[in-house]
Amino acid sequence: MDSLHMIIRKPIVITLVVIGTWIILFYHYHDIPMQYYREYTSDVPLVVVNTQNGEPQTGFFKFQPEWDFKVPTIAKGWDGYARVPRNRDVVVLTASDGGGHNSAIKDILERVIDDRKHYCEKHGYTHLWLNTSRYDVGDAHRTWSKIPAVAEAFYLHPAAEWVWLIDTDIILMNPEYDLVEQILCPDAIRRNVMRDTPILDGQLKDKPTHIRTPKDPRIENMDILITQDHASVNTGSVFFRRSAFTRWILEMMTDYTMLMGLEHSGAEQDALKHLMLEHQLVRDHVAIFPQRKFNAFVQGGDKMGWRDGDLLVHLAGCWVNKHCGEWFEQFWSRRGQLWKPEKDPPQGA
Template sequence: MVRRSHLKTILLFVLAIFGLVWLFSGSKLSGPRPITGKPTVVVVTVFDDKYDNTAYSQHIKDNRIQYAEKHGYGTFIAKAGDYDLAGAPASWSKVVAMRHAITKFPNCKYIWYLDQHALIMSPNSRVEEHVMGTQQLEEMMLKDHSIVPPESIIKTFSHLKAHDVNFVITQDRDGLATTSLVLRNGEWAKFFLDTWFDPMYRSYNFQKAETHALEHIVQWHPTILSKLAIVPQRAINAYSTVDHGAQYKDGDIAVVFSQCSGTDAKSCANEAERYSQRWRAAFGANH
């Protein structure tokens, strides 16, 4: 009798140990999958439907593809019409496109969203070094800096370190600028994009749609603010004109046509042509 009770206790103890091992090993298996960094960066651009299959859109695509091929990056080119925005402005498509790109390239390390009205001008500038390199980012980050200029009471964290940053963005004279931004892939990125794309924000009549929604989220959600770095505009988002932001200078990684329109002398196609020979020459010289 004593031996049987001892044997039963031992068996129950062994089963409990196996159960705990299975439980903890199962939780590890269900945790975040390691990111291999292949490709290191995915360049994301979304075109309004009116630019689909035009000479202008092909010009922009060629620019993205040549840059990505040089560094072994991925490209994700989408149309705003690919996504159901439930009546929200087409500019919201950038948010869901970034989320889509992460699904298609789950092992990429960074997403670089660059607006359709922009060109990459510096072929040798690598995102993981030029923007996300630890020393470079540490030097560029604007700490204790108002989110919405000139004097928003909500400011970037003064103690934030480069290795803690998951989201890099710039400002122009109006506020946060969403025409060029870099996002570190991972569980936080998915959470952030899902939060930004929440139907409540899309249905709210923000004057600048997703841009003002982002300003609201950043200022009221410390979980997002604690991972955000604002860098000087020319670092990733220089403008072709000086009207409401820092103007492009030779050597900047990209130029954004911030004031271009659909037609006339200020058309986006004409703006792109101003820089076409320069970027093609720079890329050709580095092949």
């Protein structure tokens, strides 16, 4: 009889324990910050990372699944979010097929990819190379292929928060440089964003245009980080944050009828500049940083030219007077060193 009572009591006790546990959880659920759920991302990738760099896409890039990357719930509105990203959620993207003006530099693509891999391994960032020859951009200039590469980077790495798109003619000079601490965390954006700054347009005699960046920008809305040289914004080195705005701006930049299909000497760079000059909404989401922060040039004064400790040097315009090979080897040999050229790089031919 006692055994029978024990058999009956056991499931009753288990049931009471389960019910009690649920009551406690529901009673205290509010003690778990809602932000925990909002910021949670799975460590398991949702798609297999397979770049298929040797295979061209089967049609126009906007018809491909890679173009339709997803954004988290917290980033689906115009009001963005600000948080410190994990290092592994920063993708360092080289979008290139090794051609163009820089192809004269011996093995440039292989060399910069290898160097960037080591940089990413050191800091825990995610390295990615995408072959831009794969993308069908219609009759537009090949440089437009960088835009579908950004979308594919977000698609291939669904947990990535930031994609750093850097041109092939850029050398990382400071391997100790911390992207999150110096550029991407909310405090860094707050420190570096240039407020009430004229947006330049090199195609106008009056370059400032009298259109300025916001005086009091909302840091949570800064979805694109870019620099401005003596002419205008420069897309050789630019950061994109995964958000609804970024998804939208990539669509707008590649509007074939109004922008991408027309003759623009600066291609995607001119498209972004045009949208910034025309739309306050875009200016509210694009932060201009001091140029040397992540886009120092070979030549230029203290605000533009590379100096010891800068993250990188960009060989922008080296092809004009055929200095690409000379400049590349000069700076390549000095990576990771405190160094100043004995004389400024040559200005003329």
